[in-house]
Amino acid sequence: MQFQLTSDFIENIAQLIAKKDGNALREVLQDFHFADIAELLEELKSGQATYLIKQLESDLTSEALMELDDDVREKILERLSPKEIAAELEELDTDDAADIIAELDEKIQQKVIDKIEDQEHAADIVELLKYDEDTAGALMAKELVQVKETWTVAGCVREMRRQAENVTRVHSIYVTNKEGKLTGRLSLKDLLTAEAKTKISDVFIPKVDYVTVHTENEEVARIMQKYDLEAIPVVDDNGILMGRITIDDIVDFIKDEAEKDYQMAAGISQDVEADDGILTLTKARLPWLFLGLLGGVGAAFIMGGFEEILNKHAILLLFTPLIAAMAGNVGVQSSAIIVQGLANDDVKGSIGNRLLKEMFLAMLNGAALSIVLFFFIWAWKGTIDYGLSISISLFVVIIVAGIIGTFIPLFLDKRGVDPAIATGPFITTSNDIFGILIYLWIAKMILGI
Amino acid sequence: MQFQLTSDFIENIAQLIAKKDGNALREVLQDFHFADIAELLEELKSGQATYLIKQLESDLTSEALMELDDDVREKILERLSPKEIAAELEELDTDDAADIIAELDEKIQQKVIDKIEDQEHAADIVELLKYDEDTAGALMAKELVQVKETWTVAGCVREMRRQAENVTRVHSIYVTNKEGKLTGRLSLKDLLTAEAKTKISDVFIPKVDYVTVHTENEEVARIMQKYDLEAIPVVDDNGILMGRITIDDIVDFIKDEAEKDYQMAAGISQDVEADDGILTLTKARLPWLFLGLLGGVGAAFIMGGFEEILNKHAILLLFTPLIAAMAGNVGVQSSAIIVQGLANDDVKGSIGNRLLKEMFLAMLNGAALSIVLFFFIWAWKGTIDYGLSISISLFVVIIVAGIIGTFIPLFLDKRGVDPAIATGPFITTSNDIFGILIYLWIAKMILGI
Numbered sequence: 058m059q060f061q062l063t064s065d066f067i068e069n070i071a072q073l074i075a076k077k078d079g080n081a082l083r084e085v086l087q088d089f090h091f092a093d094i095a096e097l098l099e100e101l102k103s104g105q106a107t108y109l110i111k112q113l114e115s116d117l118t119s120e121a122l123m124e125l126d127d128d129v130r131e132k133i134l135e136r137l138s139p140k141e142i143a144a145e146l147e148e149l150d151t152d153d154a155a156d157i158i159a160e161l162d163e164k165i166q167q168k169v170i171d172k173i174e175d176q177e178h179a180a181d182i183v184e185l186l187k188y189d190e191d192t193a194g195a196l197m198a199k200e201l202v203q204v205k206e207t208w209t210v211a212g213c214v215r216e217m218r219r220q221a222e223n224v225t226r227v228h229s230i231y232v233t234n235k236e237g238k239l240t241g242r243l244s245l246k247d248l249l250t251a252e253a254k255t256k257i258s259d260v261f262i263p264k265v266d267y268v269t270v271h272t273e274n275e276e277v278a279r280i281m282q283k284y285d286l287e288a289i290p291v292v293d294d295n296g297i298l299m300g301r302i303t304i305d306d307i308v309d310f311i312k313d314e315a316e317k318d319y320q321m322a323a324g325i326s327q328d329v330e331a332d333d334g335i336l337t338l339t340k341a342r343l344p345w346l347f348l349g350l351l352g353g354v355g356a357a358f359i360m361g362g363f364e365e366i367l368n369k370h371a372i373l374l375l376f377t378p379l380i381a382a383m384a385g386n387v388g389v390q391s392s393a394i395i396v397q398g399l400a401n402d403d404v405k406g407s408i409g410n411r412l413l414k415e416m417f418l419a420m421l422n423g424a425a426l427s428i429v430l431f432f433f434i435w436a437w438k439g440t441i442d443y444g445l446s447i448s449i450s451l452f453v454v455i456i457v458a459g460i461i462g463t464f465i466p467l468f469l470d471k472r473g474v475d476p477a478i479a480t481g482p483f484i485t486t487s488n489d490i491f492g493i494l495i496y497l498w499i500a501k502m503i504l505g506i
Numbered sequence: 507m508q509f510q511l512t513s514d515f516i517e518n519i520a521q522l523i524a525k526k527d528g529n530a531l532r533e534v535l536q537d538f539h540f541a542d543i544a545e546l547l548e549e550l551k552s553g554q555a556t557y558l559i560k561q562l563e564s565d566l567t568s569e570a571l572m573e574l575d576d577d578v579r580e581k582i583l584e585r586l587s588p589k590e591i592a593a594e595l596e597e598l599d600t601d602d603a604a605d606i607i608a609e610l611d612e613k614i615q616q617k618v619i620d621k622i623e624d625q626e627h628a629a630d631i632v633e634l635l636k637y638d639e640d641t642a643g644a645l646m647a648k649e650l651v652q653v654k655e656t657w658t659v660a661g662c663v664r665e666m667r668r669q670a671e672n673v674t675r676v677h678s679i680y681v682t683n684k685e686g687k688l689t690g691r692l693s694l695k696d697l698l699t700a701e702a703k704t705k706i707s708d709v710f711i712p713k714v715d716y717v718t719v720h721t722e723n724e725e726v727a728r729i730m731q732k733y734d735l736e737a738i739p740v741v742d743d744n745g746i747l748m749g750r751i752t753i754d755d756i757v758d759f760i761k762d763e764a765e766k767d768y769q770m771a772a773g774i775s776q777d778v779e780a781d782d783g784i785l786t787l788t789k790a791r792l793p794w795l796f797l798g799l800l801g802g803v804g805a806a807f808i809m810g811g812f813e814e815i816l817n818k819h820a821i822l823l824l825f826t827p828l829i830a831a832m833a834g835n836v837g838v839q840s841s842a843i844i845v846q847g848l849a850n851d852d853v854k855g856s857i858g859n860r861l862l863k864e865m866f867l868a869m870l871n872g873a874a875l876s877i878v879l880f881f882f883i884w885a886w887k888g889t890i891d892y893g894l895s896i897s898i899s900l901f902v903v904i905i906v907a908g909i910i911g912t913f914i915p916l917f918l919d920k921r922g923v924d925p926a927i928a929t930g931p932f933i934t935t936s937n938d939i940f941g942i943l944i945y946l947w948i949a950k951m952i953l954g955i
Binding site for chain 2: 349
């Protein structure tokens, strides 16, 4: 049942485009799902994609445009006239239309809006553009089904038929009072089972979760997940119903956030993809690598400062990569658990308790690892002195690394900084340096100069 | 409007539980949302939580049970009788009920099922238990609204009123033929706007996305996301409509997958949380740390093998942590981009092309970093020889690290292994060793012994 995009098919479409055979293209692609059209567009050159979009119906291409990667969409929009863009926007829900407008050059934005024929639709889009990015106001759509408390069920069904025309999916029916304030909701089930003459005020559910236009996306996602909501109404500061947010937008948001955290942990600083160009990828990767380089040079300087003891006990140098690696690994583990816990609102209790717990944990792990290392070195070099001093150093380094890995994200979070930046290269690099410093310092104490 | 769980409130509830004041508890908590009840239960001791569950209505507590962490729920279920568990399951949708049964001891499972009063509900749950975990069959719920092609719109609304009783949310109405085969769907909008006497066969949409009971969860999630579906019907091998999967289950699945990948990248091998016990956390962390230890010991052995050159050019040892760190960082970056690309179905083209691209990318990054390092060493030590040999080594190490980081996840994916295990400690450790080996080998060639 699923559509599979083959290279033969793409070739076929490319040929029809080259022949400028609009009729054949429409015939082949008419019944396609917009998500499949989007996949096809991604594979075409932007000139070809633009031609194709002009040939197909806007109700198909507008949704396909929404599915495209930002950079692919940008290139296509550049080739469309304001009027052609406006035609696509007519077909989209206000939230999607506003997203596309926001991506356009400021000069073109007004021209496109002027070309939208449906005045109400245009006004709604302009309203959505006012809100701060990352807030419920910018995320919501104006399309929703709204009924008044004073109506009857029959009147409500009549009015819903009219409103439903503009609403792709009816999740919930929102009930408002005369002033437009949100007072409750009505389930479709209740509407189906109630008598025609019943007043809405007698059957509606006065308890309804909502957010305001200023609520941050992250909070919206948290509420919708916690309460298993598929749509949530958005009100202004006076409680007036302004729009609604649906779960599909939140799914995208959750995925984006998870990917961002993952990339940060891997030391990739921008939102890049495997298919991006080499320059884009370099811009996202090089800064973190420079940080790592700086850390490595720092470690070299530190080791240079311990020249005397290192000359006498050269074996110590063989284990610096081990110490640095363990400090890094423990730090990444600790910070990842905290970052994930913070994201899930799962980290309770004081920072002090959290650090104490991590210390015990690190002591347990550190003891196990240090004992193994001790026997390794003993078996290899045959001396207890070296085994002892390196193992004890490892033990201390693991504890310190665990505490740093726990403390930094908690500290950043308290300061209102995204704790995810503490994972990955940042924690690895700082722990490398701390680790080597502690290692050499302890070895010096135990072995003497 | 949002509920905030305070320690005063928890204390208050704990006291009412201690006093065994069921009436007061019911009064306070009656109107709470189940998600808030779940938050409260997580904060109580399992004895307290069990008492509370027995006091409150099953329609509230059953949903709250579903929201709990697995381990908290397990402890509570252990304290409930089969009859009490059955009472909770009566209130749940079949998919959630089956999930809970699957968590129980096999001996107790049958006892609980026998105590479920609604025979049809019990049979549905038993049916769901048959399907393999991680397939659509195990994920779906039996609750859905189903109408026959031959009915009229009026008959359909009548029947829907009956069916809707058991369905929490009506997403779509599925249309079947006489044999129960899925033939299409009906939107609520169409139902609202059609004439009462119209036949369903005249208004239904014959195109409907579906999956089979054997489709894997990952594929279900991909399809629902791609086509922006909020529910998808599930059919058996004969096309008979068996159940449906709703978007909220997919949201949970997406989140779990993202968290798993993130944890693997951070070197945490099981599904753990910040609030888990020290032993659980150790079990999840220690194996990866042992891997790191092994890598470190391996690096030490390798360096031991280059004793002669290291004795002569001790400065080389100062930069081994830098080389190891850079090899690790580059490897993690490369593998993370590939793993994420694979997860999003975004990696196209041959492995060869992919490796070539990564090579160019690594050469660009490597050149920039090596030049900087060269000038650092030159400025520090005043000799071109060392700067040159260490920088050239870094350049080669970065390229090799990038290629390994790209190749391993692609190779694992081709073999059907989850590529995410290639990220994190695995790639860091192997790159540490490769990096140091290449570094010393190149330095030896350039500097001579």
